[in-house]
Amino acid sequence: xxxxxxxxxxxxxxxxxxxxxxxxxxxxxxxxxxxxxxxxxxxxxxxxxxxxxxxxxxxxxxxxxxxxxxxxxxxxxxxxxxxxxxxxxxxxxxxxxxxxxxxxxxxxxxxxxxxxxxxxxxxxxxxxxxxxxxxxxxxxxxxxxxxxxxxxxxxxxxxxxxxxxxxxxxxxxxxxxxxxxxx
Numbered sequence: 001x002x003x004x005x006x007x008x009x010x011x012x013x014x015x016x017x018x019x020x021x022x023x024x025x026x027x028x029x030x031x032x033x034x035x036x037x038x039x040x041x042x043x044x045x046x047x048x049x050x051x052x053x054x055x056x057x058x059x060x061x062x063x064x065x066x067x068x069x070x071x072x073x074x075x076x077x078x079x080x081x082x083x084x085x086x087x088x089x090x091x092x093x094x095x096x097x098x099x100x101x102x103x104x105x106x107x108x109x110x111x112x113x114x115x116x117x118x119x120x121x122x123x124x125x126x127x128x129x130x131x132x133x134x135x136x137x138x139x140x141x142x143x144x145x146x147x148x149x150x151x152x153x154x155x156x157x158x159x160x161x162x163x164x165x166x167x168x169x170x171x172x173x174x175x176x177x178x179x180x181x182x183x
Contacts, residue, residue, distance in 0.1 A: 002027070002072040003182060011107055011182055015075065018103045022078040024160045028071040028181065032152040032159075033064050041147060050131045053123040053144045057133055064150045068181075071114065075180040076160055079120050082173045093121035093176075100178055101141050107182060114183040118146045120176035146179050153177055 003011065008025065015023060041048050041055045048055055059067065068074075077100075081092055097119045104117035123129070123142045130137065146153050157164050157177050164175045 001183070007112075008073070010110060011073075011075070011112065014103070014106050014110060015077075018099065018106065020077050020103065023075050024078075024162070026074045026076055026156070026160050028068045028074045030156070030159060031068050031074065031179070032155045033061060033068060033150045034152045035061050035150070037061075037147055037150045037152050047122050047129075051122055051129050051148075052131060052133045052135075052139075053119075053142045054148050057131075058144050058148045061150045067149070071181045071183045073182045075182065076157055076162065077120070077178045077180065078157075078162055079176040079178070080173055081176065083170070086170045089121070090124045093119070094124040096120055096176075096178075097124060097143070098141070100180075101143070104143075104180065107180065112182050114181065116181040117143050118149060118151075118179040118181070119143050120178040121145055122148070146177065151179070 015021075038055060038061050045054075051057065058064070079096060081089075083089060083092060100117050100119055104115050107115040122145050123138075133139065133142075146156075154164055154166075162175070162177065164177070167174065
């Protein structure tokens with residue numbers, strides 16, 4: 001069930017309080033979940049199997065689709081970044097992800113018990129991830145990225161009106177997106 005106007009305003013006020021202004025509301029039924037995203041994780045990402053919030057530690061693609069169907073609203077939060085060195089990405093992501101956990105907590109304590117945050121990048125909190133939820137050093141902080149939940153971020157954010165393109169080099173500005181699920 002979607003939030004009513006008063007509830008949306010309440011969440012929007014929390015977003016503003018946490019300095020998030022570049023975001024859009026989306027119907028979770030419009031979040032595109034695809035098998036190809038999981039395969040891209042498995043055959044193209046160096047973090048596959050190494051991260052406690054990355055596949056195969058995340059639900060199956062079918063379970064991800066079911067997860068999104070349980071929500072009435074979602075917020076896509078946009079982040080831009082231009083880093084001097086590619087190796088700076090994880091530190092940048094960890095700083096943002098820590099703030100996103102705080103946002104999720106604020107929405108949760110405001111009465112939205114199903115609040116769930118998906119990071120704008122892989123978890124990145126620990127220098128050496130244990131690769132398992134059971135041995136995770138930050139289990140209360142760790143969250144999956146949308147891609148870890150099989151979200152076709154490119155198609156989903158484009159249909160919401162954001163611009164995103166594949167980058168050909170590290171001199172280009174990154175557009176990253178976090179998803180906050182609310183019910």
